[in-house]
Amino acid sequence: MSNVKQLLKEKLTAESYSRLMAVENVKIHEFVADAIELTGPETVFVCTDSEDDVKHVRRMAVESGEEHPLETPGHTSHFDGPSDQGRDRKATKYLVPKTETLSKALNQMDREEGLAEVRGLLKDCMKGRTMILRFLSLGPAGSVFSVPCVQATDSWYVAHNEDLLYRTAYEQFCKIDKDKNVFCFLHSAGELDENMVSVDVANKRIYMDYTRDTVYSVNTQYGGNTMGLKKLALRLTIRQADAEGWLAEHMFVSGVYGPGGRKTYLAGAFPSACGKTSTAMLPGETILGDDIAYFRKINGQFRAVNAEAGIFGIIQNVKAKDDPMIWDILHNPGEVIFGNILVKDKRPYWLGMGAETPDDGVNFSGQWYKGKKDANGKEIPLAHKNARYTVALTALANCDPELENPEGVPLGGVMYGGRDPKASVPVQQAFDWAHGIVSYGASLETETTFAIIGEEGVMEINLMSIQDFLAIPLAKYIQNNIDFVQGIVKPPLVFGVNYFLKDKEGNFVNDVPDKHVWVKWMELRVHGDCDAIACPTGQIPCYDDLAQLFKQVLDKPYTKEDYVKQFTIRIPENLAKIERVMQYHSQNVPNSPKIVHETLEATKKRLTEASDKHGDYISPFDLAG
Ligand code: SPV
Numbered sequence: 001m002s003n004v005k006q007l008l009k010e011k012l013t014a015e016s017y018s019r020l021m022a023v024e025n026v027k028i029h030e031f032v033a034d035a036i037e038l039t040g041p042e043t044v045f046v047c048t049d050s051e052d053d054v055k056h057v058r059r060m061a062v063e064s065g066e067e068h069p070l071e072t073p074g075h076t077s078h079f080d081g082p083s084d085q086g087r088d089r090k091a092t093k094y095l096v097p098k099t100e101t102l103s104k105a106l107n108q109m110d111r112e113e114g115l116a117e118v119r120g121l122l123k124d125c126m127k128g129r130t131m132i133l134r135f136l137s138l139g140p141a142g143s144v145f146s147v148p149c150v151q152a153t154d155s156w157y158v159a160h161n162e163d164l165l166y167r168t169a170y171e172q173f174c175k176i177d178k179d180k181n182v183f184c185f186l187h188s189a190g191e192l193d194e195n196m197v198s199v200d201v202a203n204k205r206i207y208m209d210y211t212r213d214t215v216y217s218v219n220t221q222y223g224g225n226t227m228g229l230k231k232l233a234l235r236l237t238i239r240q241a242d243a244e245g246w247l248a249e250h251m252f253v254s255g256v257y258g259p260g261g262r263k264t265y266l267a268g269a270f271p272s273a274c275g276k277t278s279t280a281m282l283p284g285e286t287i288l289g290d291d292i293a294y295f296r297k298i299n300g301q302f303r304a305v306n307a308e309a310g311i312f313g314i315i316q317n318v319k320a321k322d323d324p325m326i327w328d329i330l331h332n333p334g335e336v337i338f339g340n341i342l343v344k345d346k347r348p349y350w351l352g353m354g355a356e357t358p359d360d361g362v363n364f365s366g367q368w369y370k371g372k373k374d375a376n377g378k379e380i381p382l383a384h385k386n387a388r389y390t391v392a393l394t395a396l397a398n399c400d401p402e403l404e405n406p407e408g409v410p411l412g413g414v415m416y417g418g419r420d421p422k423a424s425v426p427v428q429q430a431f432d433w434a435h436g437i438v439s440y441g442a443s444l445e446t447e448t449t450f451a452i453i454g455e456e457g458v459m460e461i462n463l464m465s466i467q468d469f470l471a472i473p474l475a476k477y478i479q480n481n482i483d484f485v486q487g488i489v490k491p492p493l494v495f496g497v498n499y500f501l502k503d504k505e506g507n508f509v510n511d512v513p514d515k516h517v518w519v520k521w522m523e524l525r526v527h528g529d530c531d532a533i534a535c536p537t538g539q540i541p542c543y544d545d546l547a548q549l550f551k552q553v554l555d556k557p558y559t560k561e562d563y564v565k566q567f568t569i570r571i572p573e574n575l576a577k578i579e580r581v582m583q584y585h586s587q588n589v590p591n592s593p594k595i596v597h598e599t600l601e602a603t604k605k606r607l608t609e610a611s612d613k614h615g616d617y618i619s620p621f622d623l624a625g
C-alpha cells in the first residue's frame with residue numbers, strides 16, 4: 001500500500017475510507033491525504049450522491065450554526081462577516097512558477113511563496129472539525145462538457161450551497177480513470193466567532209495553483225471566494241478550454257420565444273450586478289443558466305451548456321412586480337439559502353424588496369437597528385447590497401428542459417453589457433462576429449459595483465466581463481473567441497446592450513423591464529425577421545419594430561421621443577470611450593490581436609465621418625434609410 005493510502009486508512013473511518021477508495025484516482029487520493037495532513041480535521045465526511053448524505057449536509061448546516069432556519073419550510077439564512085461581503089480581488093491571486101509569466105493585469109505572486117503563505121494559514125485549521133468532501137460535476141454529468149471537481153471544506157454552508165448549485169457526481173467519480181485530471185478545491189472558513197463568522201478576514205487568501213488545478217481558500221465564507229466550483233473553477237476551466245479548443249464564459253443562457261412559438265437560445269456576459277440574472281430570468285422565457293456557460297463546436301453547431309445547475313443571485317431589488325418567478329420561490333416552501341439579508345421573527349428582508357421592512361433585526365453586522373453606524377460612522381443598511389439567495393434551477397417553473405442535455409443547446413446570439421451611463425445605446429447588433437467580440441466584448445467598459453469589495457462607481461474596462469477570472473494571456477483569450485466560430489455554419493449574432501444609459505440630467509433613459517424588448521428584438525434578428533439601421537457603432541433597431549415590441553411584450557406605449565432619447569448616437573462620448581479602450585489594450589494586452597486595433601480605428605473613422613455630416617449627437621431618424 002502506498003503512503004498515501006496508508007495515511008488515508010489511518011485517518012478515515014472504515015466507511016469513509018471505503019467510499020473514498022471507490023473513487024480510484026491518484027490525484028484525488030493525494031489531494032485528500034495532503035489536505036488532511038495539512039488541516040488536521042477530527043473527521044472526514046465523504047459525501048456520496050445519496051439522499052441521506054445530502055440531507056446530512058443540509059441538517060449540519062443548521063446544527064453547526066452556520067445557517068438558521070426561517071419561518072418558511074426549507075428556507076435558511078447565513079451571514080458572512082462585515083468585511084467578507086463580496087469577491088475580494090486583492091486577496092485573490094494566481095500562483096505563478098518562476099519560469100512563467102501571466103498578463104500583468106492579473107493579480108499574481110510567486111508560486112512557492114504563495115503556497116508557503118496559504119498553506120501556513122491552513123495549517124491545523126480544521127482541528128476539532130469535520131472536513132466535508134464533495135464530488136461534483138461542472139456541466140451535465142457524463143457529457144463531453146463535464147469537468148469533474150472535488151471540494152474539501154470545513155463549511156457545511158459551502159457544501160450545502162454546492163448541493164443546490166452543482167450536479168452531484170460521486171457515481172461518475174466511481175467510474176473515473178486512475179490518471180484523469182480533476183479540479184481540487186480546499187477551503188477553510190478559519191477561526192469562527194460565536195456567530196459562526198470568520199474572524200481572521202484580514203488574512204483572507206484565495207490562491208490559485210493553476211499548475212496543479214488546485215485552489216486554496218482560507219479565512220473567508222462569501223460564496224464567490226469559497227465555493228470552488230463557482231469563480232475558482234472558472235479560472236481553471238478558462239485554461240483548460242484554451243488548451244482544448246473550447247470556451248468557458250461568464251455568461252447566462254436562456255431560451256427566448258419568437259413568432260410561432262419557436263425558441264432561440266441567447267447567452268450574455270455582464271459584469272457582476274449589471275442585470276445578468278434578471279435578463280436570464282425574463283418572465284415567459286426559459287432559463288438554462290445565469291452565470292457560467294461552456295461553449296463547444298459540435299457537428300458544425302455552436303452549442304452551450306450551463307456549467308452550474310442553480311442560482312446564487314443578488315436579492316437586492318427583487319420585487320413581486322418585476323421578478324415574479326423568483327419572488328414566488330423566495331416566498332414558498334422549498335430549499336432556499338438566503339445570505340446577508342435582514343432576519344426578524346424568522347422572516348427575510350432585503351433592500352429594494354418593494355414591501356415594508358422592520359427597523360431592527362439581525363443582519364451581517366449582528367443585531368441591527370435603523371441608524372446603526374459602522375466603525376467609520378457610516379450608516380449600516382438593513383441588508384447588504386450584495387445579499388444573495390441560492391436556489392436550484394429546477395425549482396423554477398421556467399427552468400429550461402435542456403439543462404441536462406449532454407450536447408447542450410444551439411446558440412443563436414450572444415450579448416455583452418455593462419454599466420455605461422454615457423456612451424453606448426441600449427441595444428445594437430455587431431456587423432459580424434469579430435466586430436462584436438472586439439466592439440462590445442473586448443471594449444466592455446463598466447462602473448464597478450458592490451459585488452466586489454472596493455469603491456463603487458469607478459469606470460473600468462472589464463474585458464468580456466470576465467477580466468477577474470482570466471488566467472491566460474488576455475490577447476490569447478480574445479483571439480480564441482474570435483477564432484472559435486471557424487467551421488460553424490451559422491455563428492451566433494453578437495449584440496451590445498447597456499441598461500444603464502443616462503440623460504444629461506442623470507436619469508436612466510430606460511425602465512428596468514425594457515430589457516425584455518431588446519431581447520425579443522435580438523430573437524427576431526437571429527431569424528432575419530426585422531431590419532436594422534447601420535450606425536457607426538453597429539446596427540440599431542428601427543422605431544416601428546420597437547414600438548410594436550413595446551406594445552406586444554410590455555403593453556407599453558413607445559414614443560418617437562423615447563426612441564430618439566435612447567438611440568441618439570453620442571459621438572464625443574463614443575470617441576472618448578474608444579480612446580480609453582485603446583489605451584487599456586496598449587497598456588494591458590501585450591500582442592493584442594491586430595483586428596482589435598483595426599476594428600477600433602474603423603469605428604473611430606465612422607464616428608468622425610458621421611459627426612462631420614450630422615453633428616455630434618445624431619438622431620437615429622437621420623441615419624435611417
Ligand atoms: C458574480 O459576482 O459575478 C457572481 C457572484 O456571480 S460570485 O462570483 O459568486 O461572487
Ligand code: MN
Binds near residue numbers: 250272291
Ligand atoms: Mn458571476
